[in-house]
Amino acid sequence: MPSLEFPEVPHYAHAPVTKADLQYANLPIIDLSKASTPEGRLALSVQVRDAMIEHGFFYVINHGYSVTQV
Numbered sequence: 001m002p003s004l005e006f007p008e009v010p011h012y013a014h015a016p017v018t019k020a021d022l023q024y025a026n027l028p029i030i031d032l033s034k035a036s037t038p039e040g041r042l043a044l045s046v047q048v049r050d051a052m053i054e055h056g057f058f059y060v061i062n063h064g065y066s067v068t069q070v
Contacts, residue, residue: 027055033062 028051034040051058 025057027051028058030058030060031062032060032064 028047030044030047030051032044034044048058
């Protein structure tokens with residue numbers, strides 16, 4: 001029978017606010033227009049994986065949403 005108890009989760013500690021004067025974030029750009037072919041989807045999967053491993057974030061372009069929807 002599965003346990004009904006949840007494991008203890010440590011409290012999240014926020015990262016300190018940066019003191020650097022940042023003008024922009026130099027993040028990878030993921031172009032979703034490449035998703036229309038199997039080869040493009042494979043390339044996108046590699047790009048997303050690498051972006052998440054190296055940066056943790058990325059910009060997405062050509063996603064199909066308008067500025068008002070975003």
